[in-house]
Amino acid sequence: MKPSILIVDDEKSVRDNLAKYLSVDYTAYTAANGREALEKLKDNSDIEVILSDMKMPEMDGIELLERVSADNHDIVVILITGFSTIESAVDAMRRGAYDYLTKPIDLNKLEITIKNAIENKKLRSENIMLKQRIREKIDATTLVGESRPIKEILDLVERVSSTKATVLIQGESGTGKELVANILHYNSLVSDGPFIKVNCSALAEGVLESELFGHEKGAFTGALFMKKGRFELANGGTLLLDEIGDLPHSIQIKLLRFLQESEFERVGGTRTIKVDVRIVSATNKDLEQLVKEEKFRDDLFYRLKVVTVEVPPLRERTEDIPLIVEYHLKKFSEIHNKRIKGISRDVMKLIKAYGWPGNIRELMNCIESAVVMSRGDIIEVESLPPFLTMGQKDQAAGKSPSNLFDIEKKAILDALNKSRGNKAEAARGLGIGLRTLYRKLNQYGVN
Ligand SMILES: Nc1ncnc2c1ncn2[C@@H]1O[C@H](COP(=O)(O)OP(=O)(O)OP(=O)(O)O)[C@@H](O)[C@H]1O
Ligand SMILES: [Mg+2]
Numbered sequence: 001m002k003p004s005i006l007i008v009d010d011e012k013s014v015r016d017n018l019a020k021y022l023s024v025d026y027t028a029y030t031a032a033n034g035r036e037a038l039e040k041l042k043d044n045s046d047i048e049v050i051l052s053d054m055k056m057p058e059m060d061g062i063e064l065l066e067r068v069s070a071d072n073h074d075i076v077v078i079l080i081t082g083f084s085t086i087e088s089a090v091d092a093m094r095r096g097a098y099d100y101l102t103k104p105i106d107l108n109k110l111e112i113t114i115k116n117a118i119e120n121k122k123l124r125s126e127n128i129m130l131k132q133r134i135r136e137k138i139d140a141t142t143l144v145g146e147s148r149p150i151k152e153i154l155d156l157v158e159r160v161s162s163t164k165a166t167v168l169i170q171g172e173s174g175t176g177k178e179l180v181a182n183i184l185h186y187n188s189l190v191s192d193g194p195f196i197k198v199n200c201s202a203l204a205e206g207v208l209e210s211e212l213f214g215h216e217k218g219a220f221t222g223a224l225f226m227k228k229g230r231f232e233l234a235n236g237g238t239l240l241l242d243e244i245g246d247l248p249h250s251i252q253i254k255l256l257r258f259l260q261e262s263e264f265e266r267v268g269g270t271r272t273i274k275v276d277v278r279i280v281s282a283t284n285k286d287l288e289q290l291v292k293e294e295k296f297r298d299d300l301f302y303r304l305k306v307v308t309v310e311v312p313p314l315r316e317r318t319e320d321i322p323l324i325v326e327y328h329l330k331k332f333s334e335i336h337n338k339r340i341k342g343i344s345r346d347v348m349k350l351i352k353a354y355g356w357p358g359n360i361r362e363l364m365n366c367i368e369s370a371v372v373m374s375r376g377d378i379i380e381v382e383s384l385p386p387f388l389t390m391g392q393k394d395q396a397a398g399k400s401p402s403n404l405f406d407i408e409k410k411a412i413l414d415a416l417n418k419s420r421g422n423k424a425e426a427a428r429g430l431g432i433g434l435r436t437l438y439r440k441l442n443q444y445g446v447n
Contacts, residue, residue: 050078
């Protein structure tokens with residue numbers, strides 16, 4: 001496919017000739033001024049390069065450049081300038097134009113400039129993508145913190161790294177269970193093998209069973225082909241069974257057998273399949289309680305928790321907060337192109353005083369929004385989401401300082417207000433699970 005280019009010039013003959021010339025190698029669009037160019041951009045998302053004259057009625061080249069970069073378009077702009085506007089063209093390069101060409105246009109030079117611009121753009125986005133991938137990997141395996149529980153977790157991971165022990169990770173929503181599972185896998189004997197994750201609460205019983213164990217051709221209506229399940233796909237690696245507390249009874253039995261004998265049959269099949277998979281499971285539910293209520297098999301429970309990792313809620317390791325804040329502050333300033341150096345003392349005080357019912361995920365969301373909202377290079381109280389500053393206003397107004405419970409309750413009720421009662425939306429905004437929200441509402445006696 002040819003790359004697309006938008007030619008903007010108020011002189012019809014100029015833009016038509018350029019379009020004709022460039023249409024050999026490019027898909028060429030034309031516009032008579034900046035305003036028209038913006039319209040064309042809206043309708044044609046394939047445009048990669050804008051070649052624009054400087055002086056035009058309605059909207060000139062500089063304003064077009066500014067509009068395009070303000071909208072964060074990933075488009076390169078090349079300006080065409082007469083002698084009278086060379087100075088402003090140079091200035092435009094400082095504002096993000098890729099290059100400028102002087103009139104009369106040297107067609108050879110034009111072609112080279114466009115080619116370079118497209119190459120440059122490609123490199124830039126590859127570079128960004130590579131950086132992003134490296135970051136994701138680092139992010140997925142960095143457990144920030146120096147508190148005792150964190151040290152104990154890392155120590156435990158280290159100790160089981162040379163074994164294939166089945167590990168159960170327990171902890172409230174957003175505490176870092178999946179993160180611990182990642183670290184377990186990447187520090188294990190099977191770190192080169194596949195790492196497969198299944199969320200046991202996301203699928204209906206029948207679908208989940210065939211998702212996990214696969215199915216034979218014709219196992220049920222619609223099973224036109226044999227399909228391998230996640231257990232087979234994870235062969236030689238790790239399978240993370242997330243939200244294991246929601247595993248239906250029928251599947252609990254099959255999982256138990258797998259843990260005892262490393263074998264199973266696909267749905268609708270009789271052939272026994274053997275695989276070598278390390279099982280890690282995670283839950284924010286109290287499995288022991290579920291066992292008592294006979295919602296979870298005790299024999300399976302004991303099989304799963306050969307090694308147990310308890311990830312404590314953030315409020316029980318507040319000493320980690322400064323490090324976690326620093327880590328995510330740096331990350332989000334990079335992502336959002338901000339130069340944030342730190343947070344003010346008052347902000348740290350508020351962050352430490354809050355209960356963080358959504359744990360690290362909630363804290364992380366809060367830091368991200370503060371980074372985005374912040375005007376200066378230090379995050380001040382004004383950039384914080386309202387639920388954090390509410391307690392402070394109460395104090396200023398002479399009310400008794402709210403305790404954590406009240407602050408949390410108010411945050412949740414406010415979020416519900418904001419979402420007009422939509423619980424899923426409120427939970428998302430707070431960075432907590434829907435179930436946590438229900439549990440909290442129960443605690444407050446609110447329906
Ligand atoms: N100690 C930590 N340091 C830095 N980031 C962390 C830490 N713990 C968790 N995070 C980040 O917080 C987010 C939530 O973590 P994770 O998804 O592992 O939580 P979870 O316990 O699985 O939550 P849920 O029960 O809601 O699934 C992730 O983006 C993770 O990278
Ligand atoms: Mg999780």
